[in-house]
Amino acid sequence: MRIVDVKSYLLPKTPPPVTFRWRAGLPGSDDFDEPMVLRIVTDEGVDGYSEIRRGRIGLDLVERRLKHLLIGEDPLLKEDLWKKIWELDRIEELPIYALGAVDIALWDITAKVANLPLYKLMGGYRNAIPAYASTVTFGSIDEYLAVADQCLELGYTAIKLHAWGDARRDALLARELRRHVGDQIPLMYDGSAGFDFQDALYLGKALEDAGFMWYEEPMREFSIASYQNLKTKLDIPLLVAETSDGCHFNSADFIKFQAGDIVRTSTGLKGGVTGAIRIAHLADAFQLRAEVHGGGLPNIHVACAIPNTTYYESLVFENPVKRDPLVDANGMVSAPQSPGIGWTWDKSALEESAAIIV
Numbered sequence: 621m622r623i624v625d626v627k628s629y630l631l632p633k634t635p636p637p638v639t640f641r642w643r644a645g646l647p648g649s650d651d652f653d654e655p656m657v658l659r660i661v662t663d664e665g666v667d668g669y670s671e672i673r674r675g676r677i678g679l680d681l682v683e684r685r686l687k688h689l690l691i692g693e694d695p696l697l698k699e700d701l702w703k704k705i706w707e708l709d710r711i712e713e714l715p716i717y718a719l720g721a722v723d724i725a726l727w728d729i730t731a732k733v734a735n736l737p738l739y740k741l742m743g744g745y746r747n748a749i750p751a752y753a754s755t756v757t758f759g760s761i762d763e764y765l766a767v768a769d770q771c772l773e774l775g776y777t778a779i780k781l782h783a784w785g786d787a788r789r790d791a792l793l794a795r796e797l798r799r800h801v802g803d804q805i806p807l808m809y810d811g812s813a814g815f816d817f818q819d820a821l822y823l824g825k826a827l828e829d830a831g832f833m834w835y836e837e838p839m840r841e842f843s844i845a846s847y848q849n850l851k852t853k854l855d856i857p858l859l860v861a862e863t864s865d866g867c868h869f870n871s872a873d874f875i876k877f878q879a880g881d882i883v884r885t886s887t888g889l890k891g892g893v894t895g896a897i898r899i900a901h902l903a904d905a906f907q908l909r910a911e912v913h914g915g916g917l918p919n920i921h922v923a924c925a926i927p928n929t930t931y932y933e934s935l936v937f938e939n940p941v942k943r944d945p946l947v948d949a950n951g952m953v954s955a956p957q958s959p960g961i962g963w964t965w966d967k968s969a970l971e972e973s974a975a976i977i978v
């Protein structure tokens with residue numbers, strides 16, 4: 621089997637529905653959601669698909685570098701192609717969200733050839749997993765409490781906050797939310813790297829007191845020493861290495877230097893399916909969990925393929941809260957059962973709807 625073409629479909633820009641603290645007012649923030657679909661075409665009629673969220677950058681990478689690298693290669697030699705892209709990354713400094721795009725499409729091809737849903741090919745641990753409601757940033761404590769009520773009503777069994785990035789206000793929100801939902805609902809907090817050490821420590825202690833399940837990415841993740849220091853001062857589990865570069869190599873250092881209690885893994889930021897599985901197995905060797913970052917079908921497959929993870933991340937991005945079509949009334953997400961990843965795109969629909977096809 622050989623790769624004979626690599627196609628890019630830049631989809632029309634849609635207004636960003638998601639409001640996070642770091643996005644409000646950023647110039648150009650409405651460009652974030654102009655996605656590109658990548659299609660890897662083989663000589664045996666089996667195509668693989670994946671997505672790059674910042675599509676203009678994706679177009680450039682595919683046309684200028686990836687197409688030349690991929691055409692003529694065997695799509696089933698994924699480790700070989702992963703290594704070639706990793707070598708390319710040294711020169712090109714690929715955006716972290718683009719590093720795994722080819723790998724995801726290659727796994728789509730592999731699972732279609734195997735006639736299996738991806739999670740059963742990768743490992744296969746469960747058919748469904750609980751989803752947590754992962755909030756965007758809402759306007760007030762009262763609004764968060766109202767959103768939490770709706771999430772529980774919809775069947776979610778756990779809630780994670782993305783809040784304002786103000787340590788004192790976020791601590792107050794955490795206390796109020798815990799009081800509101802009671803002791804039995806797992807709550808998590810995601811700092812999205814909004815703090816320096818002193819505020820990260822203050823907020824971590826408040827989350828600890830409120831019985832939160834994990835404290836995620838309070839600071840930028842380039843200083844492992846800072847995380848190591850924070851971990852020595854907190855009992856709440858620290859979830860780390862979501863947006864740090866370097867895939868499993870970087871996760872290994874967070875683990876070795878005891879700079880976190882749980883590591884992030886994801887197909888989107890950690891080198892595709894191959895990178896995500898490497899991190900999950902690395903963490904498992906240390907009896908640690910690798911919690912899967914971000915939604916979408918490839919991440920469902922990873923979460924259902926590995927034993928050492930707890931939840932699927934389902935974004936709750938508006939109030940009133942709408943049901944995530946992937947989450948059922950019991951708060952569960954089921955892995956797609958069709959061969960491959962189970963993307964719903966098809967070639968003719970993409971060719972009709974794309975703003976730019978190359």
Ligand SMILES: [Mg+2]
Nearest residue numbers: 810836837862
């Ligand atoms: Mg996060």
